[in-house]
Amino acid sequence: MHQNPRPDPPATPGELMDQLARVAAAYYRHFAAAASGHGLTLMQGKTLSLLTRPRSMRALAGLLSCDASNVTGIVDRLEGRGLVRREPDPVDRRVKNIALTDQGEHTVRLIRADLMSGLTALERFSDQDRTALGALLDRAFPDTAAPSA
Amino acid sequence: MHQNPRPDPPATPGELMDQLARVAAAYYRHFAAAASGHGLTLMQGKTLSLLTRPRSMRALAGLLSCDASNVTGIVDRLEGRGLVRREPDPVDRRVKNIALTDQGEHTVRLIRADLMSGLTALERFSDQDRTALGALLDRAFPDTAAPSA
DNA sequence: TATTGTTATACTCTATAACTATA
DNA sequence: TATAGTTATAGAGTATAACAATA
Numbered sequence: 001m002h003q004n005p006r007p008d009p010p011a012t013p014g015e016l017m018d019q020l021a022r023v024a025a026a027y028y029r030h031f032a033a034a035a036s037g038h039g040l041t042l043m044q045g046k047t048l049s050l051l052t053r054p055r056s057m058r059a060l061a062g063l064l065s066c067d068a069s070n071v072t073g074i075v076d077r078l079e080g081r082g083l084v085r086r087e088p089d090p091v092d093r094r095v096k097n098i099a100l101t102d103q104g105e106h107t108v109r110l111i112r113a114d115l116m117s118g119l120t121a122l123e124r125f126s127d128q129d130r131t132a133l134g135a136l137l138d139r140a141f142p143d144t145a146a147p148s149a
Numbered sequence: 150m151h152q153n154p155r156p157d158p159p160a161t162p163g164e165l166m167d168q169l170a171r172v173a174a175a176y177y178r179h180f181a182a183a184a185s186g187h188g189l190t191l192m193q194g195k196t197l198s199l200l201t202r203p204r205s206m207r208a209l210a211g212l213l214s215c216d217a218s219n220v221t222g223i224v225d226r227l228e229g230r231g232l233v234r235r236e237p238d239p240v241d242r243r244v245k246n247i248a249l250t251d252q253g254e255h256t257v258r259l260i261r262a263d264l265m266s267g268l269t270a271l272e273r274f275s276d277q278d279r280t281a282l283g284a285l286l287d288r289a290f291p292d293t294a295a296p297s298a
Numbered sequence: 299t300a301t302t303g304t305t306a307t308a309c310t311c312t313a314t315a316a317c318t319a320t321a
Numbered sequence: 322t323a324t325a326g327t328t329a330t331a332g333a334g335t336a337t338a339a340c341a342a343t344a
Contacts, residue, residue, distance in 0.1 A: 094302040129285065137172050
């Protein structure tokens, strides 16, 4: 054995930002492929994934980072395929709560499973690796709290 | 001092995947805001960012993960605003190489700067944190190589 | 008065298929 | 024959502005 090779120099903030750009693109590439496998677009798949509990149109718009007027069309198409339903809010009659149907629950589970099996490297991470990556991402994106429930 | 609180249990693969979903969404939310500040859409901003050197329409389609026919319109709009130009390839007359104009170089620098200042937490990472995060992301997304040059 | 959801509008992104010029 | 880029088309996502119903 000879001397250790020089360790990689630390990435610059700009290089790390570029890497995050590639990771974000790769994540959505995998997600779009998983959604497409069930006949859904990226936004339709994202919307289903956000419905871990019923949410108002307004809340969905916030979670999707788009204007509320867009959500009408997205939910229309999901409703037309029987994946979600609009329910009247019991206390505020202006509000409609969007909930997954049984078929929607089934579809979102399939999409998640396909996504996981597409991210094989991530599946093989140890507990320690996952904890370390999760902690670093929490610090890098502190504005990224998990939505309630 | 009393006993240490129980450490967080390791995140499950599914929880880490959800966190990556939120991180990817946050990255694009910041990127879209930076591009929008210069009158550009997300895809237009992404395209400018990929032109670190001239690239063919085909290569751009691959890097953008979309069909080549879409790139025509995106490049049309960028060209109409004087941010890129189409150059004939010297060896293959079918190919057009897309290059940033001086104004395009300027704009992409401003977008990158705005994006960096939007990701303040990332800017404050130590060399060690950046190296650790970069290494974990490389392992989690091994299919995510930086494009040449 | 303010908010929720919808509609109308115009623009951008998207994949598919067909076309041309070139290889 | 195959490939690079474009065009035509139809559908989906996008923000803005205006609207009705409700708070």
